[in-house]
Amino acid sequence: MAGPEGQSDHVVFEQVGLAFGRRPVFSGLNLAFPRQKITVVMGESGAGKSTLLRMIGGLQRPDRGEVRVAGESLADLDETALGRVRRRLGMLFQNGALLDSMTVFENIALPLREHTEQSEEEIRRMVHQRLRDVGLGDVDDLLPGELSGGMLRRAAFARSIVMAPEILLCDEPFSGLDPPNVSRIEALIVHLNRNLGLTVIVSSHHMASSLRMADQLCLMRAGAAISGTPAGLASSQDSTIANFMGEDGVSYLAGLQDQPSAGDPS
Numbered sequence: 001m002a003g004p005e006g007q008s009d010h011v012v013f014e015q016v017g018l019a020f021g022r023r024p025v026f027s028g029l030n031l032a033f034p035r036q037k038i039t040v041v042m043g044e045s046g047a048g049k050s051t052l053l054r055m056i057g058g059l060q061r062p063d064r065g066e067v068r069v070a071g072e073s074l075a076d077l078d079e080t081a082l083g084r085v086r087r088r089l090g091m092l093f094q095n096g097a098l099l100d101s102m103t104v105f106e107n108i109a110l111p112l113r114e115h116t117e118q119s120e121e122e123i124r125r126m127v128h129q130r131l132r133d134v135g136l137g138d139v140d141d142l143l144p145g146e147l148s149g150g151m152l153r154r155a156a157f158a159r160s161i162v163m164a165p166e167i168l169l170c171d172e173p174f175s176g177l178d179p180p181n182v183s184r185i186e187a188l189i190v191h192l193n194r195n196l197g198l199t200v201i202v203s204s205h206h207m208a209s210s211l212r213m214a215d216q217l218c219l220m221r222a223g224a225a226i227s228g229t230p231a232g233l234a235s236s237q238d239s240t241i242a243n244f245m246g247e248d249g250v251s252y253l254a255g256l257q258d259q260p261s262a263g264d265p266s
């Protein structure tokens with residue numbers, strides 16, 4: 001299905017430049033996120049991963065260049081049209097907390113109440129389904145302040161997917177989680193992608209889970225990005241790629257190349 005650009009790419013950055021004051025974050029960033037694939041964005045702290053995700057959500061405008069989401073150039077959209085695009089996105093932010101004064105149930109139900117006409121019964125079913133998906137049991141009546149850090153992150157994840165988005169943006173979904181919950185969230189992301197066809201764009205420092213999940217890896221550095229399949233990057237001769245991934249990453253990827261079915265979800 002190698003059609004023209006726009007058909008296979010769900011999100012496209014073209015010649016994007018952005019600076020905060022005199023500090024450039026992006027200079028001529030070109031990047032495409034393929035439809036129904038998982039792209040993991042990696043890069044050192046401060047490389048611009050969170051800013052990249054915020055730009056896709058229309059929360060940060062570039063100084064120059066173009067960001068297109070599902071074929072629409074965000075710069076051309078007024079607030080109403082931008083709201084329409086945003087409703088197709090699920091966003092899990094790095095420090096995205098829930099609203100403190102509302103229970104966990106009400107936090108997750110909020111987007112459904114605001115944007116749909118669903119009945120109380122349907123809302124209850126959907127919220128509980130999403131809580132089960134992230135491995136949270138009986139937390140309906142708790143306030144966010146009564147959850148642990150890892151539980152809070154999973155509750156925020158449940159809220160980001162409650163509207164059945166077509167593109168899921170996850171900023172560091174694994175930070176602060178213990179290994180069982182890293183596995184749980186990783187499996188959920190893969191499930192949402194493979195079974196429900198979501199396009200997933202996730203930023204992460206977590207090398208092992210990133211390499212397991214990624215159809216496309218994107219390394220951000222010096223205002224630009226290098227992207228490719230994990231196996232493609234592993235065979236790159238570029239020493240900065242090898243340095244970034246470290247020995248563990250490169251040998252893990254080399255192992256994947258030897259067993260091509262390892263990345264096959266089915």
Ligand SMILES: Nc1ncnc2c1ncn2[C@@H]1O[C@H](COP(=O)(O)OP(=O)(O)OP(=O)(O)O)[C@@H](O)[C@H]1O
Pocket residue numbers: 020023025043044045046047048049050051052094
């Ligand atoms: N609203 C802002 N105002 C000023 N500078 C900002 C703003 N947002 C981000 N920056 C700067 O942009 C750069 C990229 O920040 P960003 O948060 O995108 O990095 P990151 O790759 O997500 O880092 P981390 O891995 O630590 O989360 C940093 O130098 C940061 O200081």
Ligand SMILES: [Mg+2]
Pocket residue numbers: 049050051094171
């Ligand atoms: Mg960040």
